[in-house]
Amino acid sequence: MMQTKHNWTKEEILAIYNKPMMELLYDAATVHRANHNPNQVQVSTLLSIKTGGCPEDCGYCPQAARYHTDIEGNDLMSVSQVKAQALRAKSSGSSRVCMGAAWRNVKDGPEFDSVLEMVRTINKLDMEVCCTLGMITENQAMRLAEAGLYAYNHNLDTSEDYYKDVISTRAFKDRLDTIENVRKTNVTVCSGGIIGMGEAIEDRAGMLVALASLSPQPESTPINALVPVEGTPMEEIAPVSIWEMIRMVATTRIVLPNTQVRLSAGRTQMSQEGQAMCFFAGANSIFAGDKLLTTPNPDVHEDMKLFELLGLQPMKPFVKKDQPQSVEAQYSKYKDQAEKPKWTRPDHKIERNELAKAKAKL
Numbered sequence: 001m002m003q004t005k006h007n008w009t010k011e012e013i014l015a016i017y018n019k020p021m022m023e024l025l026y027d028a029a030t031v032h033r034a035n036h037n038p039n040q041v042q043v044s045t046l047l048s049i050k051t052g053g054c055p056e057d058c059g060y061c062p063q064a065a066r067y068h069t070d071i072e073g074n075d076l077m078s079v080s081q082v083k084a085q086a087l088r089a090k091s092s093g094s095s096r097v098c099m100g101a102a103w104r105n106v107k108d109g110p111e112f113d114s115v116l117e118m119v120r121t122i123n124k125l126d127m128e129v130c131c132t133l134g135m136i137t138e139n140q141a142m143r144l145a146e147a148g149l150y151a152y153n154h155n156l157d158t159s160e161d162y163y164k165d166v167i168s169t170r171a172f173k174d175r176l177d178t179i180e181n182v183r184k185t186n187v188t189v190c191s192g193g194i195i196g197m198g199e200a201i202e203d204r205a206g207m208l209v210a211l212a213s214l215s216p217q218p219e220s221t222p223i224n225a226l227v228p229v230e231g232t233p234m235e236e237i238a239p240v241s242i243w244e245m246i247r248m249v250a251t252t253r254i255v256l257p258n259t260q261v262r263l264s265a266g267r268t269q270m271s272q273e274g275q276a277m278c279f280f281a282g283a284n285s286i287f288a289g290d291k292l293l294t295t296p297n298p299d300v301h302e303d304m305k306l307f308e309l310l311g312l313q314p315m316k317p318f319v320k321k322d323q324p325q326s327v328e329a330q331y332s333k334y335k336d337q338a339e340k341p342k343w344t345r346p347d348h349k350i351e352r353n354e355l356a357k358a359k360a361k362l
């Protein structure tokens, strides 16, 4: 394993990002091979356990209640529905299930208790369990850990500077605080972001500076390409080119040498050759399944065909870290504290978010 550098500067990262492509690919592939098996790719399934109706204003997200999109919302799924989906995912080669709920933050109560039961249920299927539920307190992180959670996802999304142009309902610092709460447990951290939201290359580097400075660095980092959805403030932004995606994946691999770098949203727009170059540049994780929360994703059979073509194998679960034990609810040390944490609400005006909201009202 390579020693991890945490004090990357934006300039150093930009110098990597802007290298001639062949040099960048060679350097990234070298780091990748030194730290990972280049023929193994982790396959995760993303399950939207509660869709739509979110009170936040993330400019890229069709699940924000304030924008008018075609998303069909649903209430929290039942534990048995989740179990059935997890079994399906396992039979098609996934080693991890990531459950996403369109919440601003976790609230103690019956819905969270139900999510904890989902975590126990999936962990008992010998799959890695990840959750993305919004902001969480230390006690909530402890309860998830006790239930057997393997990873918690909370993306930084972009650089601290550009974050203010994307979201006004919570601050960048809230994101870091949630990650810190997760770090107080043995749950691993999954955190990454989105490119193609109109940010500058400097912002991509800025996001990597922030991710690299976390100690330890996230165990998993999704790199998403914006999928512009009609009705959202970013509906008219042109998609990023595959070359930008390859550069971002390669740079992420160099800056976060031990992390699983995940190709996430935007994969439907990539050719097989484009995806292969991303794997060569250090991506070693994908989301499988025909939907990524609400946006389209390649069919799992297509993915397996691509794996066969490239000689890639899906990674087994718990390769990087042992399976956690699930503590049953009645033996839990950490109880529902009916917490009502005050997360920040900067509420500054973001013009395109305001416009999309006004359009939705009409």
Ligand code: SF4
Pocket (backbone or CB within 6 Å): 054, 055, 056, 057, 058, 061, 062, 063, 064, 101, 102, 103, 104, 134
């Ligand atoms: S990204 Fe998450 S927090 Fe933001 S609006 Fe969508 S569901 Fe809500």
